[in-house]
Amino acid sequence: MASAVFPRQKTRFLPDINEKSPVKASLQRKEMKKPNRGSGERERIQTTTMNAGEIAQFRYSLHQNLCVSMLQEGFHRSFKEFFSLLQRWKADRLAAGPDSKLWLTHSLEEQPHKLEKLKEHLTRAEAAQRADQYVEVYESHLALAKFFSEPEDMWLRHHFYKLSLKAAREVKTDSSRREAEANAHLAHLYLERGDLELAQEHFEMFHHLAVGQSWQDESGHTHLFRSCESLCRVYTLLAQRQLQCREYLVAIQLLKQAYEMTKEAGDKKMEGEAAYRLGLAYQSMGNQTTAKQILNIFMEISTALGDMESLGKAYKAIAKSLESEGKISDAIEHLQKYLEVCQENNQHENLQDAYMCLGSIHISQAEYERSCEYFTQAFEMACSLDLKPCIQKAEVCLGIARAHSMLRAYTTHLQTNMPPNVCTLISWKETREDKFHEALRESAGFTHCS
Amino acid sequence: MSISPLANPKGTKKLCELCEKPAHLQCTNCRVTFYCDAAHQQADWNSIHEKVCELLISVRTPAPFYCFQADRDFHHMQSLKRLEHITELSHAAAKSWVSVGKYSEAIPAAQLSLRCAIDIYGPDVVELVPAYLLLAEANIGLGSLSQAESCLSQAEWMVMKNPGCSQTVLHLLHRTLGRLYSATGDYSSALLHFANDVYYASEEFGLDSVVTAGGYFLMANVFVKQEKTDIANSLYSEVASTWHAHLSKLMESYSQKEHEGAQYFDVAHCAEVNRMLSVLLEAQQQDVNTHPAYSTTLAHSLGQRALLSHSLAMLWFLCNDHKKALDFGRKAAEFSQQCEHNSLAESIQSLIQQAETHLKPEQTPIIHH
Numbered sequence: 001m002a003s004a005v006f007p008r009q010k011t012r013f014l015p016d017i018n019e020k021s022p023v024k025a026s027l028q029r030k031e032m033k034k035p036n037r038g039s040g041e042r043e044r045i046q047t048t049t050m051n052a053g054e055i056a057q058f059r060y061s062l063h064q065n066l067c068v069s070m071l072q073e074g075f076h077r078s079f080k081e082f083f084s085l086l087q088r089w090k091a092d093r094l095a096a097g098p099d100s101k102l103w104l105t106h107s108l109e110e111q112p113h114k115l116e117k118l119k120e121h122l123t124r125a126e127a128a129q130r131a132d133q134y135v136e137v138y139e140s141h142l143a144l145a146k147f148f149s150e151p152e153d154m155w156l157r158h159h160f161y162k163l164s165l166k167a168a169r170e171v172k173t174d175s176s177r178r179e180a181e182a183n184a185h186l187a188h189l190y191l192e193r194g195d196l197e198l199a200q201e202h203f204e205m206f207h208h209l210a211v212g213q214s215w216q217d218e219s220g221h222t223h224l225f226r227s228c229e230s231l232c233r234v235y236t237l238l239a240q241r242q243l244q245c246r247e248y249l250v251a252i253q254l255l256k257q258a259y260e261m262t263k264e265a266g267d268k269k270m271e272g273e274a275a276y277r278l279g280l281a282y283q284s285m286g287n288q289t290t291a292k293q294i295l296n297i298f299m300e301i302s303t304a305l306g307d308m309e310s311l312g313k314a315y316k317a318i319a320k321s322l323e324s325e326g327k328i329s330d331a332i333e334h335l336q337k338y339l340e341v342c343q344e345n346n347q348h349e350n351l352q353d354a355y356m357c358l359g360s361i362h363i364s365q366a367e368y369e370r371s372c373e374y375f376t377q378a379f380e381m382a383c384s385l386d387l388k389p390c391i392q393k394a395e396v397c398l399g400i401a402r403a404h405s406m407l408r409a410y411t412t413h414l415q416t417n418m419p420p421n422v423c424t425l426i427s428w429k430e431t432r433e434d435k436f437h438e439a440l441r442e443s444a445g446f447t448h449c450s
Numbered sequence: 451m452s453i454s455p456l457a458n459p460k461g462t463k464k465l466c467e468l469c470e471k472p473a474h475l476q477c478t479n480c481r482v483t484f485y486c487d488a489a490h491q492q493a494d495w496n497s498i499h500e501k502v503c504e505l506l507i508s509v510r511t512p513a514p515f516y517c518f519q520a521d522r523d524f525h526h527m528q529s530l531k532r533l534e535h536i537t538e539l540s541h542a543a544a545k546s547w548v549s550v551g552k553y554s555e556a557i558p559a560a561q562l563s564l565r566c567a568i569d570i571y572g573p574d575v576v577e578l579v580p581a582y583l584l585l586a587e588a589n590i591g592l593g594s595l596s597q598a599e600s601c602l603s604q605a606e607w608m609v610m611k612n613p614g615c616s617q618t619v620l621h622l623l624h625r626t627l628g629r630l631y632s633a634t635g636d637y638s639s640a641l642l643h644f645a646n647d648v649y650y651a652s653e654e655f656g657l658d659s660v661v662t663a664g665g666y667f668l669m670a671n672v673f674v675k676q677e678k679t680d681i682a683n684s685l686y687s688e689v690a691s692t693w694h695a696h697l698s699k700l701m702e703s704y705s706q707k708e709h710e711g712a713q714y715f716d717v718a719h720c721a722e723v724n725r726m727l728s729v730l731l732e733a734q735q736q737d738v739n740t741h742p743a744y745s746t747t748l749a750h751s752l753g754q755r756a757l758l759s760h761s762l763a764m765l766w767f768l769c770n771d772h773k774k775a776l777d778f779g780r781k782a783a784e785f786s787q788q789c790e791h792n793s794l795a796e797s798i799q800s801l802i803q804q805a806e807t808h809l810k811p812e813q814t815p816i817i818h819h
Contacts, residue, residue: 052639052642053642064649067645067649068642068645068646068649069645070645071641071644071645071648071649071669072638072641072642072645074641074669074673074678074681074684074685076648076666076669076684076685076688077684077688079648079649080657083652083657084657087657130680130681130684
């Protein structure tokens with residue numbers, strides 16, 4: 001029947017010279033066979049060494065070969081995963097358009113080592129999953145996530161962290177340690193990406209699972225400590241975002257949570273810093289008494305730790321609170337302490353800052369002489385440290401303070417309007433010497449007395 | 451009507467339509483088809499000739515003499531069109547024979563379709579591949595593997611010569627090749643070809659399409675023969691979920707469109723799907739019988755059985771066989787009640803209700819008579 005299938009040959013007038021007549025063919029075969037059987041055998045060996053798989057390697061793309069070999073071994077889930085990941089990348093790229101950054105990056109298909117790694121771990125995971133060994137599933141997904149460490153592969157990392165979390169939930173024997181770790185990984189990724197809410201959710205899960213367990217990571221910290229630390233960071237970041245929108249109440253709530261976390265973590269330094277931030281938030285809301293209380297805690301912690309820089313910060317912050325409450329003398333006292341602390345510990349930049357603060361508080365109290373002194377010191381300090389913006393600021397402040405201090409004498413000269421006064425004014429205007437400013441004051445005092 | 455080969459004019463050979471031997475019989479209706487004996491004529495008549503007898507006349511009679519080129523061109527175009535029509539007709543007929551499982555009936559139709567395709571497109575082109583594949587499939591079904599192999603190697607060669615041919619063609623080619631190798635018992639080659647089939651199908655139709663699921667199903671059958679039941683089971687469940695999703699979607703569109711009109715499955719397709727789903731269901735039942743110990747697998751398999759019965763119920767519902775739909779729907783409800791967390795119960799209930807409402811008007815006239 002088969003002969004009927006193939007095209008009907010039109011009969012030709014002359015026989016086709018290319019056509020093999022059966023007689024000829026059989027003759028040729030005999031000739032071929034007889035002289036050297038060895039070569040025939042060799043040929044056979046050569047042909048057998050090249051199997052279908054090897055041919056496929058040359059003919060098709062690596063992507064296709066990997067897919068086919070996975071399917072051939074029955075790893076259809078891996079294939080699905082692999083295939084959909086590549087498709088997703090393509091779709092993302094198309095959606096992003098030719099102007100985007102994604103358009104120029106290398107596709108996965110151009111990076112054979114990544115494809116092979118993917119295949120290796122995916123198949124291992126599937127084999128393990130078939131045998132209900134979720135620990136290994138978790139580990140191979142985690143290995144994949146860690147393998148894709150480059151920033152451009154973040155979406156893959158995200159995907160595999162998610163999968164590892166899923167696998168970890170199935171592991172029943174380790175009292176959810178792996179689940180906690182998977183949550184932590186995922187949360188760190190979200191934090192890196194800037195999805196603070198998601199990060200918060202997963203860190204909270206991590207914390208919830210880590211409570212009451214004594215798990216430790218490679219560096220010797222407990223998981224609980226890590227979770228508290230990370231949560232504190234996330235809460236702080238969230239609070240900062242709220243502060244920018246001037247949502248003080250929400251921000252304070254978050255900062256309080258952060259503070260609680262640091263307390264739970266038991267790290268005094270972190271606790272102090274959290275307290276400082278909370279204090280500042282209260283300050284910006286206007287609740288000075290609470291702010292002071294909390295800043296005092298910060299101060300105590302700093303003194304206990306001997307952290308002089310933080311102590312200085314504490315004094316400064318408390319001084320600010322006191323100033324806005326109107327207790328200027330107390331504020332000045334605290335600022336003096338700040339100054340002392342800085343001087344004792346050779347913190348030059350903070351010292352400069354302290355001088356500036358003192359200068360401004362005095363200028364606000366109309367004590368121009370004092371403020372002049374402080375500003376001069378600040379200016380000198382800034383010059384010696386070569387801090388451009390600070391130099392400029394100090395210059396301007398100093399100028400303002402001097403001007404203020406001269407203003408009274410100057411106006412009295414103008415008001416008395418006697419020839420000597422006018423002369424002094426004129427001579428001052430000509431020279432504009434610094435010394436004159438004291439002379440002016442003296443003469444002003446003189447005129448007052450008379 | 452009988453003819454004698456010796457009485458033919460010189461140079462013209464009348465050959466049998468099926469086997470290409472010298473012909474002794476002529477179809478009295480069209481007078482352009484010849485057969486070596488009555489058996490072949492009967493076979494051809496049953497398979498396809500009945501449908502195309504009239505059409506063949508105009509195609510096979512030699513062109514009358516036309517004076518003008520325009521007339522000749524017109525005639526040529528006309529006959530090409532007719533040929534195309536015949537090709538399509540015979541292809542469809544062969545396909546439906548194959549899917550029903552009557553392979554010997556399929557072969558004459560497949561042959562005719564191939565022959566017409568060659569007349570249209572010439573001997574070595576990709577367009578012939580589907581016809582070759584169909585013929586090969588019929589031959590595999592009949593068990594004449596060498597014939598099938600020769601057809602397939604023809605097809606493979608054509609594909610090889612045309613590197614840019616479509617994914618659909620490649621997918622079909624590999625599927626048929628896989629079928630051939632699983633019939634010959636060369637399971638590793640069969641798997642290789644099915645793997646390629648799935649790859650091309652998912653490139654063309656997407657990962658979740660039923661076409662891809664068909665490839666998975668064939669692969670799973672090979673794994674069953676290799677006695678790798680765990681792999682086969684995971685593949686089966688994949689197929690089941692794909693089909694379930696597909697059928698649910700169809701059901702949804704059915705209920706949205708309110709009414710029939712649109713036919714979702716033709717008879718052949720329905721039979722094929724039914725066969726596949728029944729195999730899946732049976733495999734699940736066997737699985738339970740062989741491994742009764744694990745409670746987890748039991749729950750899993752109950753879920754699977756509910757899923758499959760539901761799929762079958764939906765299938766029969768869409769094929770307008772409401773009685774069967776009701777039967778399977780009840781079965782599905784039973785299974786889903788047994789397993790603990792069932793998300794299917796609701797849709798199963800609604801399906802049963804729909805089937806009942808359809809059944810009532812069908813039954814009432816019977817009661818009256």
